Amino acid sequence: MIIILKSHATDEQVQHVVDRIEELGLRTHVSRGSYRTVIGVIGDEAKALESPLRAISGVEEVIPVLPPYKLASREAQREPTVVDVAGVKIGGGHMAMIAGPCAVENPRRMDEIAAAVTTAGANILRGGAFKPRTSPYAYQGMGEEGLKILRDTGDKYGVPIVTEVMDPRRVELVAKYADMIQIGARNMQNFVLLTEVGQTRKPVLLKRGMSATIEDLLMSAEYVMSQGNPHVVLCERGVKGFDKATRNLFDVAAVPQVRLLSHLPIVVDPSHATGRPDLIPACALAGVAAGADGVHIEVHNCPEEALSDGPQALLPQQYAELSAQIFRLAEVIGKSISKLGRKT
Numbered sequence: 486m487i488i489i490l491k492s493h494a495t496d497e498q499v500q501h502v503v504d505r506i507e508e509l510g511l512r513t514h515v516s517r518g519s520y521r522t523v524i525g526v527i528g529d530e531a532k533a534l535e536s537p538l539r540a541i542s543g544v545e546e547v548i549p550v551l552p553p554y555k556l557a558s559r560e561a562q563r564e565p566t567v568v569d570v571a572g573v574k575i576g577g578g579h580m581a582m583i584a585g586p587c588a589v590e591n592p593r594r595m596d597e598i599a600a601a602v603t604t605a606g607a608n609i610l611r612g613g614a615f616k617p618r619t620s621p622y623a624y625q626g627m628g629e630e631g632l633k634i635l636r637d638t639g640d641k642y643g644v645p646i647v648t649e650v651m652d653p654r655r656v657e658l659v660a661k662y663a664d665m666i667q668i669g670a671r672n673m674q675n676f677v678l679l680t681e682v683g684q685t686r687k688p689v690l691l692k693r694g695m696s697a698t699i700e701d702l703l704m705s706a707e708y709v710m711s712q713g714n715p716h717v718v719l720c721e722r723g724v725k726g727f728d729k730a731t732r733n734l735f736d737v738a739a740v741p742q743v744r745l746l747s748h749l750p751i752v753v754d755p756s757h758a759t760g761r762p763d764l765i766p767a768c769a770l771a772g773v774a775a776g777a778d779g780v781h782i783e784v785h786n787c788p789e790e791a792l793s794d795g796p797q798a799l800l801p802q803q804y805a806e807l808s809a810q811i812f813r814l815a816e817v818i819g820k821s822i823s824k825l826g827r828k829t
């Protein structure tokens with residue numbers, strides 16, 4: 486850590502800062518320039534961060550040298566984390582093909598969509614049973630019944646399932662059915678929920694909040710990991726932009742940036758990022774080319790009847806075409822995508 490003193494800081498103030506740091510069991514290196522004094526702190530930075538050094542008079546700025554997300558950072562682990570979702574690997578050269586409807590609607594619909602996406606190469610089936618809707622009057626999801634349908638369908642087609650949990654009181658219930666637990670954009674900073682999910686050992690799909698910085702996202706991953714659950718996969722799903730042309734603003738640069746800062750896998754969700762089926766394929770491929778460890782896409786076989794997010798759903802045929810392109814691109818960039826055999 487580096488502490489920069491104000492230009493008019495007195496010798497007493499400098500000494501006071503030094504004393505406070507040494508009381509914490511850390512060492513200091515004082516460097517006096519012609520305008521400013523800078524104090525280098527040597528030792529465990531976390532101890533110094535706990536103390537509000539910035540509040541000491543004469544201190545201008547406190548600059549940590551290590552990122553605050555200790556477990557999620559590249560410094561903590563050089564090699565990429567590979568998350569195993571019931572046999573499907575994500576990260577370290579392995580890609581996830583997550584696909585399915587926004588919401589679980591009924592067994593027949595789920596079966597038709599699952600048949601189509603798994604045939605096209607999806608290796609994780611998605612579907613929301615608890616839906617975070619902006620309006621309390623919009624479709625809220627089937628609840629536990631939806632979880633059962635998703636589980637049965639995943640088992641039938643031999644694919645793991647991912648579904649969202651919104652309520653810390655339902656984590657146990659969702660974990661009973663799901664192979665991977667999704668934390669949605671709206672809950673990325675629900676710290677009680679993150680802590681609860683961190684206490685399970687289920688893989689977590691952590692979506693970036695719509696106004697969250699990359700550091701916020703990594704701090705939320707840190708919440709999960711600090712509870713003992715290291716199986717976190719991040720998801721770039723677009724952030725709020727000013728242009729109504731797309732639902733959100735797809736931040737493709739977040740992919741290589743996260744890879745620089747963290748060892749955790751990151752997938753892209755061009756469905757929520759753009760909200761537009763005509764833009765999803767290009768953004769999915771851009772995400773993969775940027776280094777994403779997977780692609781998360783909403784697919785529906787009758788979007789006009791979908792109970793949630795119909796306008797952004799790809800038709801099964803569109804998904805199949807995109808999936809074939811993603812498989813080809815993966816080969817070019819040396820990534821593998823596990824193919825799961827159908828059970829029926």
Ligand code: PEP
Binds near residue numbers: 587613617671692
């Ligand atoms: C979803 O995956 O259907 C969803 C609600 O996503 P997000 O949290 O990214 O909006």
Ligand code: MN
Binds near residue numbers: 794
């Ligand atoms: Mn959705």
